[in-house]
Amino acid sequence: MKAEVYPNxxxxxxxxxxxxxxxxxxxxxxxxxxxxxxxxxxxxCLCFLGTVPIxxxxxxxxxxxxxxxxxxxxxxxxxxxxxxxxxNLQGLEIxxxxxxxxxxxxxxxxxxxxxxxxxxxxxxxxxxxxxFAIARVTATESRSxxxxxxxPYYFDGSYVxxxxxxIQRINDLAKRKIAVLNNSTTIADVRYYVPNAELVGVKSYExxxxxxxxxxxxxxxxxxxxxxxxxxxxxxxxxLPSKLSTAPLSVVMPKGLQYDxxxxxxxxxxxxYIDEGWLKQRAQYWGLP
Numbered sequence: 001m002k003a004e005v006y007p008n009x010x011x012x013x014x015x016x017x018x019x020x021x022x023x024x025x026x027x028x029x030x031x032x033x034x035x036x037x038x039x040x041x042x043x044x045c046l047c048f049l050g051t052v053p054i055x056x057x058x059x060x061x062x063x064x065x066x067x068x069x070x071x072x073x074x075x076x077x078x079x080x081x082x083x084x085x086x087x088n089l090q091g092l093e094i095x096x097x098x099x100x101x102x103x104x105x106x107x108x109x110x111x112x113x114x115x116x117x118x119x120x121x122x123x124x125x126x127x128x129x130x131x132f133a134i135a136r137v138t139a140t141e142s143r144s145x146x147x148x149x150x151x152p153y154y155f156d157g158s159y160v161x162x163x164x165x166x167i168q169r170i171n172d173l174a175k176r177k178i179a180v181l182n183n184s185t186t187i188a189d190v191r192y193y194v195p196n197a198e199l200v201g202v203k204s205y206e207x208x209x210x211x212x213x214x215x216x217x218x219x220x221x222x223x224x225x226x227x228x229x230x231x232x233x234x235x236x237x238x239x240l241p242s243k244l245s246t247a248p249l250s251v252v253m254p255k256g257l258q259y260d261x262x263x264x265x266x267x268x269x270x271x272x273y274i275d276e277g278w279l280k281q282r283a284q285y286w287g288l289p
Contacts, residue, residue, distance in 0.1 A: 063131060070131050073134055077229070079225075082229070104269060138156065138248065146255070149251070150267050158186045176218040181202060
């Protein structure tokens with residue numbers, strides 16, 4: 001039986017029309033729910049049958065069977081991870097990746113290095129795209145909610161670079177202009193050690209160098225791992241001896257009890273490299289303070 005609908009005095013529709021539309025809407029949403037439920041049930045069944053793969057980071061036994069690590073690294077961050085004139089990856093973190101492969105898998109070339117952007121250094125680990133990352137990642141409490149960190153392999157931190165040979169120590173920068181990256185944690189470090197210096201915000205390392213070259217600022221404060229590479233590229237600059245802060249760089253590994261074996265082996269190896277002095281020697285070799 002067809003619902004009776006006709007205009008009311010206000011040009012709208014009578015109650016019969018509204019009830020009709022409500023019934024149609026309910027039927028639509030009920031049908032959609034049924035289809036969604038069936039689709040979900042189908043996906044679950046396919047997963048159990050093994051036709052839909054579920055992503056999972058490799059555990060240590062699987063890594064040993066396949067014979068190599070997949071490690072995320074930097075390829076544009078001298079001296080931690082960068083490409084030489086021939087395009088080969090090298091740096092402190094590359095050395096560490098190859099040493100871990102050598103000690104844990106039996107050969108230094110048992111590793112596939114995957115260059116990664118800064119924004120992806122954690123996601124490639126918790127999305128199971130690599131076994132772990134050695135990519136200039138500072139271990140922090142907030143990050144540890146997503147991933148696990150090894151014992152630190154290098155302690156980074158804020159330093160100051162200058163070109164003026166008259167500047168010998170941090171106190172010589174009193175009432176001078178010091179460039180700092182906008183919104184960086186280095187700002188607080190400089191304010192603490194040189195409270196009467198004038199801070200000048202910059203958007204990039206290149207802008208900071210331009211300001212030093214034009215004498216718009218006397219110094220630039222940033223992480224040692226960055227400034228060390230800068231000094232190697234531009235020998236007219238040098239680091240002041242004072243370290244303004246400390247930031248532990250660690251290997252990023254997946255969370256979960258199933259990865260305990262991997263974490264124990266990586267942590268044990270790094271602890272040995274520290275005790276033997278190998279990591280300190282490699283850091284010095286690459287010009288890190």
